[in-house]
Amino acid sequence: MSPLESMRIATRALGANKLRSALTVLGIIVGVAAVVCMVSVGAGAQAEVSEKIRTLGANLLLVLPGAQNSNGARLASGTQPTLTEADAAAIHRELADAQVAAPLLSRSMPLVAANKNWVTLVAGINTDYLVAREWQVTNGRSFTNEEIASGAKVAIVGLVIVEELFDGRDGVGRTLRIGNVPFTVIGVLDKKGLGAAGRSQDDVVFIPLLTAKSRVLGAVRGTTREALDFISIKVSDATAMSKMQQEIETLLRQRHRIRGDAPSDFRIENPADVLTARGAAVRLLGILLISVASVSLVVGGISIMNIMLVSVTERTREIGLRMAVGATRRDIQWQFLIEALILALMGGLVGAVLGGAAAVAIAWGAGWPILISAWAVVLACGFSGFVGISFGVYPAHRAARLDPIEALRFA
């Protein structure tokens, strides 16, 4: 008998019990969907992490203020304003591998331009920060040393600001009010995309640090005019990263007069390491879920075997009849094997579609690139086919071994 004929018989037998067939392959569907979804999500998350690391700027270290001890309770990191511009300058001056050490002070502020307003992060920097982040000004220009030194009222804006306040048109030369202080826009920054916190890095306004301290942010902060949010350090060589961390630690402890084993009032972070660790965590979770999904595939195979055994018993008379009219044992075996295979492959296909859809939904929700891994689909479908064959062999063998006389007598 031709394979096409076997397939026709098999699909008809499956179609006769649609609900049962659907329930039978549920395990396979869930397993394949989970594998395809997890592999795709893992790939997407990985791509997102690489992209974030890329936009971070190479060999970047952050020094953040530490936690404050208040009546014995340790408050959150950043509550103690300990970092100053002098610290940044000292790092740059005394540590050879510190290519730049850029101070930054920021706060969320309302912006007004003409009749539009927008609330965004306003950060006081000097040009070193843009060097550390490898961030280019694509339109207009960066701050001059004179503007930095004198605290000029000039601003460099991100693309989101251009979009929100200037209707996407070039904002260079326009006036922007931060709080009540008017600024002139002198440059627009290159696009960076989403940052580590999942917030757009392009939703930002940069002004000279001195301007920020004296006219915009210093006034509302109140504690000390010297306090910084963090210092960004660009290390000249990737191999010097951990050595730099130690050196900064030693230098700042010295400068802050921290003795012996007292805790530091600052901490040093390698943001690329943090992102890499997060990526690894996502991947580990993915691998864990894939192993769970594989169990579901095996369970799915068992349920196929179970239903095929029931089917062989139910159709004993049919098998006897087919043998009586001249079907060989091989014909019968193939019929049931193909039935199991079609069941499993259908499950695999439906599962791949569902898993792909779930991966797209997750990627869309998380803002990751959508990466449906083709090899995951092929592998999952191939594996489900393998499951169908291996769990179909025994029922098919049972069917083929039936004695036609006994089978025909079976009521």
Place this chain on the structure above:
Amino acid sequence: MSPLLQTIGISKAYPSGATIIQAVSNVSLLINRGEFVAIRGRSGSGKSTLLNLLGLLERPESGEYVLEGQAVAELSEDKRAAIRRQAIGFIFQLPVLLPRATALENVELPLIYAGIPRPQRHRIAKDALDRVGLADRGHHWPSQLSGGEQQRVVIARAIVNDPALILADEPTGALDSRTSDEILSLFEGLHLDGRTIIMVTHATNVADRAQRQITLHDGRILRDEGTSTQSSLTESPQ
């Protein structure tokens, strides 16, 4: 008059609990082409087992079986299956049809295993349905057909591969007397077409419709009547 099949001392026994039942015991039989033979006997006389042996559904434990000049007792399973689909048509007591296939598709079944392409299959199956008077019922499901009609579909399936031998096991056993009569008339018609039919029955009035009656008792041939009329019948049909 050419012989279609010959058995020489075939036997078949079944274990039944602790004892062994000798279902068919040393049966030698010669059946010519074109004969209409009834095998009769009480239940347990071994008549169904003999029919299954003749239909290659079972293997004899001893003895020879020659069908169309070929010794078939020792052939492999696949070869026996091939002979079943080429040379033998089966009719069972209960009309065994695939419930999820139409009458026409049921008739086509042996042709599928014979590897005949679809369009040709349809045509041959339609002709067979036509022969049993169900030309217009091809697209009905078995559940939509009466018992007699179902049995006709089975007969159409048995003749669709143009077999040398038609085997019927109590073909009227589940039918009322009027429908039985229709089915037996159909057999007589097939006999007149020149087909060889072997029919198992326990009912005398059914057996009497055949030209030759073989009576079995405890697995042995008790009587073999009507053989002499056989030659004259096929030469000059009524």
